Amino acid sequence: MPALRDDEVVSFVEGVGNRLVAAIPPEIQHPEFRYTFKVVNVREINAFALPGGPMFINRGMIEKAHNEGEIAGVMAHELSHVALRHGTAQATQATKYEIGEVIGSVVGAIIGGRVGNVVAQGTQLGLGTAFLRFSREYERQADILGTHVMADAGYDPRDMASVFRTIEKESGPGGPQWLSDHPNPGNRYDYINREAQLLRVSNRPHDTAQFQSVQARLRSMSPAPTTEQATRNGAGRNTSTRGTSGRPALGRPELPSSRWATFDEGNLFRISVPSNWRELPGNNAVTFAPEGAYGSMGQESVFTHGVEAGVARNETHDLRTATDELISSLSQSNPRLSRPSGYDRVSLGRSSSLRTVLSNVSDATGEEERVEVYTTLLRDGSLFYLFGVAPRGEFNDYEPIFRRVASSIQFAR
Numbered sequence: 001m002p003a004l005r006d007d008e009v010v011s012f013v014e015g016v017g018n019r020l021v022a023a024i025p026p027e028i029q030h031p032e033f034r035y036t037f038k039v040v041n042v043r044e045i046n047a048f049a050l051p052g053g054p055m056f057i058n059r060g061m062i063e064k065a066h067n068e069g070e071i072a073g074v075m076a077h078e079l080s081h082v083a084l085r086h087g088t089a090q091a092t093q094a095t096k097y098e099i100g101e102v103i104g105s106v107v108g109a110i111i112g113g114r115v116g117n118v119v120a121q122g123t124q125l126g127l128g129t130a131f132l133r134f135s136r137e138y139e140r141q142a143d144i145l146g147t148h149v150m151a152d153a154g155y156d157p158r159d160m161a162s163v164f165r166t167i168e169k170e171s172g173p174g175g176p177q178w179l180s181d182h183p184n185p186g187n188r189y190d191y192i193n194r195e196a197q198l199l200r201v202s203n204r205p206h207d208t209a210q211f212q213s214v215q216a217r218l219r220s221m222s223p224a225p226t227t228e229q230a231t232r233n234g235a236g237r238n239t240s241t242r243g244t245s246g247r248p249a250l251g252r253p254e255l256p257s258s259r260w261a262t263f264d265e266g267n268l269f270r271i272s273v274p275s276n277w278r279e280l281p282g283n284n285a286v287t288f289a290p291e292g293a294y295g296s297m298g299q300e301s302v303f304t305h306g307v308e309a310g311v312a313r314n315e316t317h318d319l320r321t322a323t324d325e326l327i328s329s330l331s332q333s334n335p336r337l338s339r340p341s342g343y344d345r346v347s348l349g350r351s352s353s354l355r356t357v358l359s360n361v362s363d364a365t366g367e368e369e370r371v372e373v374y375t376t377l378l379r380d381g382s383l384f385y386l387f388g389v390a391p392r393g394e395f396n397d398y399e400p401i402f403r404r405v406a407s408s409i410q411f412a413r
Contacts, residue, residue, distance in 0.1 A: 003279070004041040004059055006221075012214045013037050013057060016068065020076050023152035025145075028083045032412070034264055035079070038281075043224040045167050049078040051085070052268050052412075056281060059224045068211040069150070069159030070166055076146035076153075077160065084141055143188060147195045154203055157196040161189045253293040253305045256401050262408070263288075268311065269349065269384070272408035274401065277306060285310030288405075295364065302364040305390050305398065307405050312383045322383045323354050323375040336361040337371070348376045348386070349411040359392070370395035372402045378411065 004010070017037040035053035042058050049055040055078055057071075065071050147157035256274035263279055264270050265286055273288040280287040280294060280301070287294070289306030314322040320343070331337045340356040347353060353376035362369045372388035386409070388402030 002041045004039040006039075006217070008217055009039055009059075009062070009214050010037075012210055013039055013062070013071075016072050017055065017075055017079075019153045020072060020079055020149055023149045024079065024083050025148070030083065033082065035082075036264070037075075041224055042227045044227055047074050047078055049082045050265075050281070051082065052265075053082055054265065054281070055079065055082075059218060063215060063218050063224075064166060065163065065211075066166060067159065068208060069155045070163035071211070072150055072153065072155040073146070073157075073160030073163040076149045076155075077142050080142040080145040080149065081138065084138070084145065139188075140191075143192055144195055147192060147199060151196075151199040151201045154201060156201055157199055158193055161192040161196070164188060164192075253290040256290070256398070260408075265309070268412060269309070270408075270410040271309060271405065273307065273405055302362075303389060304362060304364050304369070305394070307389070307402060308387045309409075310385055311378065312385065314381065314383045319352070319354060319375060319377050319383075322377070323373075326375065326383065326385060327358070327373070334360055334363075340373075346374070346406075348374050348384075348406055349409045351376045351378075351411065355406075362391075365391070368392040372399065374406050384411075 014037045017035065021035045033053040035055065037055050037057070039062070040056050040058045043060045044058055045060045045064055047055070047057040047061055055075065057075065061074060062071060143160065146160055150157040150160060254276050257276040259275040260272045261275040261277075262270060262272045263286075271288075274290070277288040277290050278294075280289060280303075285308055287301070287303055287306060287308040289303045293305040294301065294303040312322075312326065314325070323343070327337075327340060331339070337360045338358045340358060343354040343356050345352065346355045353374055356373050358371045358373060360369050360371055361367070369389060369391050374386040376384050378384055386406055388398065388405065390398035390402075
């Protein structure tokens with residue numbers, strides 16, 4: 001998703017976020033976490049945070065909020081999920097049922113194809129109710145902790161209850177994405193307000209004038225695209241079209257820059273990529289790709305040149321077996337994905353890892369591509385993966401780039 005690069009807006013969001021982080025109770029502060037705050041230039045009302053601290057808030061959320069407290073309410077809720085380690089616990093619970101489901105949900109859509117939904121549909125039947133109850137319990141915990149964080153940071157916790165109603169009202173047809181990801185535990189508005197009545201709000205540090213200034217600045221900009229438009233067109237430009245085959249009309253990607261940029265992905269890992277590759281965060285993985293190399297097909301994101309990195313839980317604690325299962329899951333929705341003839345033993349982030357190169361036919365272009373796969377086990381047994389994707393005719397030019405990206409990875413210790 002395209003980041004909004006506006007100093008005034010980003011500074012405002014970072015200020016709210018940092019005040020909330022400082023108000024997290026000491027016993028769950030997690031000094032090893034790296035909290036960061038980015039604004040995504042899309043229209044939908046949504047926000048999410050990844051394990052370890054990276055948080056993303058949509059421009060639409062800022063535009064539709066009635067006051068700064070509503071922004072703080074959504075952010076406090078998301079930060080509470082991180083502080084309580086809900087993302088990690090949810091993944092651990094899932095592995096008790098089926099590793100394929102976990103891999104499918106984490107990988108999302110890669111290799112110019114559609115993986116996540118197909119795998120999940122095949123393995124998650126019968127588990128949805130259990131996970132829904134599980135997530136509703138976490139929602140209530142995040143709501144309650146969030147109200148305390150807000151009060152200690154100087155915000156009226158009743159604004160958290162108000163923002164849920166704002167989200168419901170402003171999201172329009174199809175229902176709000178944020179509430180579909182964060183199901184209502186029941187009587188949410190009432191129990192948040194009851195909790196708020198028991199809390200004392202500390203000195204209010206926020207500046208209402210700054211919030212109003214930020215909203216006015218956003219209104220002066222070109223309207224934000226929808227998430228689908230941003231994914232399809234890149235950087236929010238609504239100029240690309242979809243071909244008659246139903247494939248996204250992707251442009252000609254720029255060659256990889258000789259300059260490189262480094263990104264910290266929470267407290268999980270650090271990675272360096274060519275500076276003209278855009279960071280495209282998802283709920284469970286991150287993609288780096290140049291302009292013209294990424295888009296969408298239906299509800300799925302695709303890319304033709306670039307890399308994707310992510311983490312999947314596994315119970316085998318055996319790198320070869322976990323890697324085989326990952327590739328097997330990918331092949332379910334990419335039937336022309338080749339199976340590995342073998343693996344090379346290499347080093348990734350100073351850890352022993354496996355490497356192989358697969359062939360596939362891209363859903364995005366209909367042409368053959370190569371997929372370079374790296375996997376390694378993290379200290380907690382999770383499977384870390386890195387995919388490098390390029391068309392077959394360009395793979396020899398991109399393979400040195402993929403290897404340099406792989407060699408740049410540093411895992412948090």
